């Protein structure tokens with residue numbers, strides 16, 4: 001307490017010094033303000049983006065393995081002997097699903113899905129929907145909050161019912177705000193009753209299986225109406241392709257089973273497919289990758305922010321060096337009166353600390369405000385983490401001390417008699 | 424005369440300062456300026472000295488050395504029985520702070536501080552509390568006749584007023600030794616008499632007073648006088664107190 005008490009006059013001295021050169025202090029502080037503010041804001045933006053990506057991946061399910069049909073590269077197709085005018089047959093099949101379910105250890109369930117783009121109509125309105133033909137279990141493995149009505153049921157499957165579940169996105173584009181449940185919409189050749197509305201996937205960096213206007217229908221109804229496979233012909237009808245299943249979601253019993261499971265599926269598919277016309281995505285791996293990306297991202301952002309703080313620090317040093325030169329005579333007088341060198345160091349350090357702490361506090365406010373504004377105007381999520389506040393503030397104060405130390409030492413090193421002679 | 428290699432005589436117990444063959448040379452370009460060129464001289468505790476001599480004779484240089492602001496180029500300087508050459512910067516700073524009061528020829532007030540704050544500076548470093556500082560600064564200002572200008576900045580004062588502030592500040596730490604470089608140089612005779620009476624009072628309280636002056640009537644207040652010329656002691660008159 002007595003130490004603090006004896007320091008107080010010097011703190012006040014520092015404050016009056018700062019106040020005496022208002023404009024200069026303000027400009028110096030700006031460097032710290034933006035340094036600290038940008039550190040916090042950048043970390044908040046980075047954290048927001050990565051949390052969003054992680055959430056999107058998590059929603060895919062960390063226990064899931066996604067097996068998807070992909071068109072083999074043209075070279076591979078050439079090897080397989082496909083000719084013009086012929087149907088290119090590729091992708092995963094019902095057999096693959098059965099094999100995976102029955103032979104891969106640790107599989108809890110498999111969910112097949114076939115996706116096609118088809119035109120939908122409701123009265124006057126038209127919209128191209130992505131039709132996902134799947135089974136009710138889809139909604140168990142891919143979490144999708146239900147906004148209204150219900151999702152697909154086993155009953156729909158047994159009945160081969162013409163029912164569909166829409167994503168809110170599709171709903172909004174088809175029918176603004178009117179009551180949608182119970183309406184009948186035409187999808188290609190079939191008439192479907194809308195039984196439920198689910199939430200859309202919210203962006204994210206990973207290709208989500210249903211990120212747009214989707215209609216979910218029982219796969220069995222799809223087979224009844226559109227056939228066992230997707231058959232699509234190009235404009236001239238010269239080239240076509242046939243895909244049985246667009247994807248299979250394989251749910252494993254736990255996350256530990258995911259890694260070996262994906263290897264087993266890979267081996268299994270390699271055995272039965274001549275071409276690489278499938279792709280295996282493991283959300284868990286994506287999750288890990290995303291976390292790694294986030295770390296890299298943070299390092300880059302941190303470096304940029306660090307540089308701006310450094311610039312702020314150099315600004316402080318510059319001002320303090322000017323101030324030391326300007327106040328050489330005063331330093332000489334204080335030394336002549338009997339101030340130890342350390343007292344002079346403290347006086348100038350307090351001065352820089354007032355500048356950097358003041359700048360740091362305003363910077364904190366700026367750093368809290370910028371993410372708010374970003375979220376407000378761009379709908380980009382931002383997350384200000386408490387540690388970033390502590391970090392940015394700590395660094396700013398540290399920089400104030402480090403960069404203030406040199407000018408302060410230079411002030412104190414002056415020979416009193418030389419300093420007194422300085423005009 | 425000090426012969427190289429022989430140990431200079433130890434100072435006597437009652438000597439506050441003792442200079443033994445002190446030289447202070449400045450190198451200006453190629454030329455050596457001999458501001459002090461071998462001064463041996465001692466001052467006893469509780470004495471009252473005047474340092475006289477023509478302009479440029481080395482009076483201020485000597486006072487700076489006596490005030491531990493400057494170090495001799497050559498020669499020994501004893502302070503309270505210890506050799507200044509052996510003391511570090513902190514020891515000398517503390518000595519200035521606790522024992523010395525310095526009135527500079529050109530005042531050396533801190534321009535950003537008010538009269539009151541200027542007088543408070545030594546007390547600040549001594550760690551006195553705010554009210555005590557304020558109280559003491561006011562009574563000192565009263566004594567030198569500047570109490571009506573406490574809130575003014577030095578730039579708002581006349582030369583004589585600044586000089587009085589400088590005297591008040593020099594007394595703020597109750598120094599055992601008061602060093603004054605032309606303390607009345609800017610004062611009218613009435614104020615000069617007032618300041619010299621103050622010095623006389625301090626001397627009577629047992630303090631050591633050293634005054635640099637041109638004027639023989641100011642020197643007459645002192646009980647002893649040393650006259651410098653071209654960096655050398657020309658004559659010493661030690662009167663009885």
Ligand SMILES: Nc1ncnc2c1ncn2[C@@H]1O[C@H](COP(=O)(O)OP(=O)(O)OP(=O)(O)O)[C@@H](O)[C@H]1O
Nearest residue numbers: 449451456457458477478479480481482483484485
């Ligand atoms: N920093 C310096 N550099 C070079 N020469 C100096 C320096 N300080 C003093 N001198 C020289 O030393 C000599 C003594 O100077 P000093 O200031 O001690 O004189 P003084 O007796 O106090 O004179 P005055 O009565 O005019 O104040 C002068 O010739 C001066 O030019």
Ligand SMILES: [Mg+2]
Nearest residue numbers: 482483528604
């Ligand atoms: Mg002089």
